[in-house]
Amino acid sequence: MKQPDNTRRKPPEHLPIILFADWLVNGQTGLSSMSIVSHVTGNPCHGFFKGLPNDFAPLDYGDFDRCVRLIKAVPLVRPHLHVMRDVSDEWKRIIDRFDELETAYKDTDGEDADSRRRFSTLLSSIRHPDNEGTK
Numbered sequence: 001m002k003q004p005d006n007t008r009r010k011p012p013e014h015l016p017i018i019l020f021a022d023w024l025v026n027g028q029t030g031l032s033s034m035s036i037v038s039h040v041t042g043n044p045c046h047g048f049f050k051g052l053p054n055d056f057a058p059l060d061y062g063d064f065d066r067c068v069r070l071i072k073a074v075p076l077v078r079p080h081l082h083v084m085r086d087v088s089d090e091w092k093r094i095i096d097r098f099d100e101l102e103t104a105y106k107d108t109d110g111e112d113a114d115s116r117r118r119f120s121t122l123l124s125s126i127r128h129p130d131n132e133g134t135k
Contacts, residue, residue, distance in 0.1 A: 014042035015076055023073040030066040031056035037070070039087055040080040057090040057127060060120040064105055090127045097126050 020037050023029070038045040038054040045054055058064040071077050081098065084091040094101065104122055109115040124131070 015040050015080060017041045017043050019074050023070060027073055028066050028069055030063055032058040032063045033066040033070040036067060039083050040077055055087045057094055061116040064123060068105060093126050
């Protein structure tokens with residue numbers, strides 16, 4: 001007789017919040033980058049969100065820029081980004097196409113409004129594929 005599988009799936013390993021201390025104090029933070037910190041550390045960040053949900057996905061170039069800056073500041077985040085796939089459908093689509101977005105981000109001239117707008121349109125089309133990139 002086959003024994004039932006009583007093993008439980010081990011929760012994803014969380015990163016220690018202390019790794020983010022310098023970024024939290026000195027970095028450029030935003031709701032989407034703080035959402036990443038919240039989920040990869042397992043800390044709800046109640047003080048920062050002040051009652052808001054912590055599932056904010058980047059809306060535009062500036063938001064994505066802050067997420068990339070977070071990853072540069074704390075490189076250990078990158079292998080943990082997969083946890084964001086479970087946060088929302090928008091995050092799932094962003095993480096599934098993160099390499100494409102990161103390449104487009106690197107090709108964007110952050111000083112040029114048209115360049116930032118093109119990136120934001122791509123990001124919006126990924127977040128909301130049914131709207132074909134419109135906000």
